[in-house]
């Protein structure tokens with residue numbers, strides 16, 4: 001087990017604000033506090049080499065959990081162990097085995113050319129020169145960084161900066177990579193490049209990845225397992241497939257008709273020569289339904305619509321529990 005957290009809790013205490021005249025002074029003097037429980041007892045266990053999607057609505061406690069796993073925050077209670085270390089106690093040793101990328105915030109040196117940030121990270125983490133060069137070559141190639149290595153970070157586009165951040169986080173070859181919304185605000189091409197890079201690190205180098213995102217395409221493409229939290233507690237921890245099986249009881253078959261046909265059994269929608277049929281796989285298998293319709297109708301093409309993770313997740317967030 002490379003990451004193990006048990007009963008992880010974080011409470012933030014803030015002085016309670018007093019209203020009215022001399023409110024500020026009274027706030028200082030009385031020392032009453034309001035407590036926010038951001039994380040309320042999360043258990044998490046990851047094997048080395050896993051790639052897990054860490055999901056939850058805004059304010060669920062994802063970032064706070066990640067900050068405890070990375071050692072930035074000290075838990076109020078509970079235990080964390082990451083590759084044999086207690087992150088907040090052994091911060092420096094922990095930092096060498098983890099890479100962290102926050103989509104909203106860059107870790108790079110704003111005024112320096114991108115390449116200088118890589119060199120500085122290499123120095124800080126004491127990466128031997130040949131290894132630094134080898135990894136730089138690889139990342140420049142995989143993330144297509146070549147055309148903007150000499151550009152100051154502040155002048156990079158969001159997508160270029162994100163790719164730079166990812167490369168910087170991996171240049172010292174950490175075993176674990178924490179990604180907090182790595183594709184937020186990026187166009188489809190940039191998203192795709194980042195997803196392929198993450199997949200490759202995980203597959204070829206065995207890097208363990210914890211991925212926080214609101215983009216279900218990230219999850220569909222990269223993760224087999226998801227952990228969903230809300231209001232600081234775990235709602236679901238398991239395979240995406242099992243989640244879909246539990247929620248998506250219907251599938252859709254989309255037909256292209258070569259010649260006109262009247263209303264069909266199971267039809268739910270029609271647009272020009274396309275007809276959508278909805279069916280329950282427990283009642284009729286996709287192959288049997290396809291056989292039936294192709295025997296009866298003049299079908300030129302067909303496709304099965306995949307169960308939609310986005311819809312499943314939306315439903316779970318709305319209800320606040322997993323059925």
Ligand SMILES: Nc1ncnc2c1ncn2[C@@H]1O[C@H](COP(=O)(O)OP(=O)(O)OP(=O)(O)O)[C@@H](O)[C@H]1O
Pocket residue numbers: 012013036037038056057058059060061062063064065
């Ligand atoms: N430093 C802090 N002081 C007080 N409250 C905080 C602090 N950091 C987070 N919180 C609160 O803890 C809760 C969880 O926040 P957190 O940032 O972990 O959520 P999140 O799941 O990452 O959300 P998002 O998807 O919006 O990034 C929120 O109610 C937030 O307001």
